[in-house]
Each structure stands twice: as C-alpha cells, then as structure tokens.
Amino acid sequence: MTSIILDVDTGIDDALAIATAARSAAIDLVACTVVWGNVDVEQGARNTSEILALAGRDDVPVAVGAAGPYDGRPAWYSPQVHGEDGLGGFADLDHVARRSDRTAVETILAASHAVQDLELVAVGPLTNLAHALDADPTLPERIRQVTVMGGAVLRRGNVNAFAEANIHHDPEAAAIVLAAPWEVTLVGLDVTMDSIITEAMRDELARGDALGRRLAAMLDAYMDFYEPVLGRRAAVNHDAVALGIATGLVPTTRSPLATVTVDCSDGPERGRTHAALELVDGVWQDEPDARHRVVLEVGDGFERRMLDILQRRP
Numbered sequence: 001m002t003s004i005i006l007d008v009d010t011g012i013d014d015a016l017a018i019a020t021a022a023r024s025a026a027i028d029l030v031a032c033t034v035v036w037g038n039v040d041v042e043q044g045a046r047n048t049s050e051i052l053a054l055a056g057r058d059d060v061p062v063a064v065g066a067a068g069p070y071d072g073r074p075a076w077y078s079p080q081v082h083g084e085d086g087l088g089g090f091a092d093l094d095h096v097a098r099r100s101d102r103t104a105v106e107t108i109l110a111a112s113h114a115v116q117d118l119e120l121v122a123v124g125p126l127t128n129l130a131h132a133l134d135a136d137p138t139l140p141e142r143i144r145q146v147t148v149m150g151g152a153v154l155r156r157g158n159v160n161a162f163a164e165a166n167i168h169h170d171p172e173a174a175a176i177v178l179a180a181p182w183e184v185t186l187v188g189l190d191v192t193m194d195s196i197i198t199e200a201m202r203d204e205l206a207r208g209d210a211l212g213r214r215l216a217a218m219l220d221a222y223m224d225f226y227e228p229v230l231g232r233r234a235a236v237n238h239d240a241v242a243l244g245i246a247t248g249l250v251p252t253t254r255s256p257l258a259t260v261t262v263d264c265s266d267g268p269e270r271g272r273t274h275a276a277l278e279l280v281d282g283v284w285q286d287e288p289d290a291r292h293r294v295v296l297e298v299g300d301g302f303e304r305r306m307l308d309i310l311q312r313r314p
Contacts, residue, residue, distance in 0.1 A: 013053065107133050153294055162263075167272075171271045205311075
C-alpha cells in the first residue's frame with residue numbers, strides 16, 4: 001500500500017483524483033492538503049471535504065494551505081474550466097467543510113515524521129510544498145518521492161503556447177520544489193492530455209452511487225469545456241493520472257531522468273518547464289545525476305481501472 005498526501009486545488013479533475021485515492025484499496029490517503037489554484041483555497045477546502053464525504057472517507061484530514069502565490073502576487077483562478085464553484089456548478093452549497101486544526105504545511109511536516117515512505121502527490125500549484133520546504137529544509141530526507149501534475153516539456157502548454165496551468169500559477173514555488181534534494185516525477189501535459197474520459201465512462205458513473213452520480217454531473221460540465229478542444233464529447237483526466245503514476249496504478253513506459261527548470265521571468269514563457277532531453281536511436285537517455293523523472297509515455301487501461309475503483313463501495 002502506498003501512503004500519500006494529496007495536495008489539491010479542487011476542481012473537477014482534482015475531484016476525480018481525490019475520489020480515486022479515497023476508494024482505492026492500494027492507497028493509504030494520509031491527508032488532503034489544499035492550495036489555491038482552480039478556485040480560492042476556501043472553496044477548494046469545501047470541495048475536497050465534500051468529495052471525501054461522498055466517498056465515505058470523513059476520516060481523511062483536510063488541511064488548508066496557501067491562498068495565493070509564493071511571491072505574494074495576486075491569486076487567479078480557472079472558472080472558465082471548472083465553473084465558479086470548481087465543481088462545474090455542482091458543489092453542495094450546504095456542505096460544511098471538515099477542516100483540520102493543522103495547516104497544510106503543519107500536516108505535511110507532521111506526516112513526514114509519522115509515516116514511513118510517505119509520498120507527496122501535488123496536483124495544483126506548488127505553493128504549499130515550497131512553504132513546507134521553507135519551514136523545514138530537511139523535509140526531503142523523509143519523503144520517498146514527490147509526484148507533480150504539472151509542466152509540458154515536449155507538448156504545447158494549456159495556458160499559452162509554453163506553460164501548463166499548475167506551473168504557470170506559481171513558477172517561483174515550482175522552481176523551489178524542483179531545486180530541493182528529493183526525487184520528483186513530473187507528470188505533465190505530455191501524457192495527461194492522452195488520458196480521456198468518454199461519454200460512455202461518464203454514463204457508467206452516472207448509474208452508480210451518490211459519488212458516481214456527482215462525478216458524472218461534474219464531468220458533463222467539464223466536457224462542455226473540452227469538447228471544442230478535443231473535437232468530441234469527452235474530457236481530459238489530468239490529476240488522476242499523476243495519482244496513478246505515483247501509486248503504481250499507471251505503468252510508465254518512457255520516463256527519462258533529466259534536470260527540469262522553470263522560467264520565472266515576466267516574459268511570454270513564464271511558467272515554461274525546460275528539460276534537456278536527448279533521444280538516441282529511439283531511446284530517451286537518462287541525464288547523469290538528475291533527480292527529475294519526466295514522464296513521456298504510459299501504459300494503456302488506467303481509465304478503466306479508475307472507474308472500477310470509483311465504483312467500489314466504502
């Protein structure tokens with residue numbers, strides 16, 4: 001079983017990742033820490049608490065973290081993708097969020113001492129992780145691996161031609177996290193754009209329990225955004241893919257080691273992730289002494305496994 005803290009900015013794809021982690025028998029979901037991003041951090045906490053409740057996992061702590069970027073710039077959100085409430089207009093306005101007494105940073109640091117082989121899976125801006133490193137620079141000594149849903153190394157960005165949204169939200173935080181002395185797996189648009197949730201999958205969830213029905217409703221709204229992008233009625237499964245790679249639910253088939261850097265300028269490439277990848281005779285080469293694994297290709301079938309997990313009863 002893989003023990004993880006899932007760091008989220010809970011929009012629709014985060015909700016799928018949270019629900020998958022909550023229902024999987026192979027994952028020990030130690031806590032969810034919440035950061036600003038798709039929505040403001042308070043709405044993100046309510047959404048996270050609601051999804052955990054629907055999954056039958058009120059035991060999982062929800063710890064609130066950073067409300068804006070590391071360097072103090074104004075926060076900005078993504079209502080055009082996830083709706084004003086982050087859940088496509090389907091958040092329960094009457095839900096009262098369960099909130100841990102600990103902050104996100106306190107939760108990460110405490111768990112790093114208490115849980116052996118702890119992994120961090122970050123699927124929003126990396127502000128919480130950057131603040132945790134500031135609070136305790138020895139944190140990497142107690143973390144088995146960090147998996148980040150973020151970046152676009154070989155593929156076009158989704159904020160502009162260069163940058164992926166999570167990294168673009170807070171490049172300074174991403175640079176701090178990537179510079180820290182721990183192992184980082186970067187799960188970017190290079191692979192997440194190929195993980196597709198179809199209408200048939202959405203319909204299958206809609207025939208399930210309360211969690212499935214709520215996820216299906218959110219996915220319907222998510223498909224409204226993605227239909228013109230994909231040219232068909234479907235949605236992209238970003239965050240759950242990162243969770244799956246971190247926990248072994250998704251096998252990686254091409255993931256070379258490279259040193260990844262982030263453009264922190266105020267120019268047009270702000271938030272761009274750079275990696276000097278080398279292809280020799282059709283094989284991506286590992287950079288000596290690099291600590292960043294850049295996922296470029298994964299095996300098939302994760303979406304089916306995810307649906308099976310989501311339909312497990314608590």
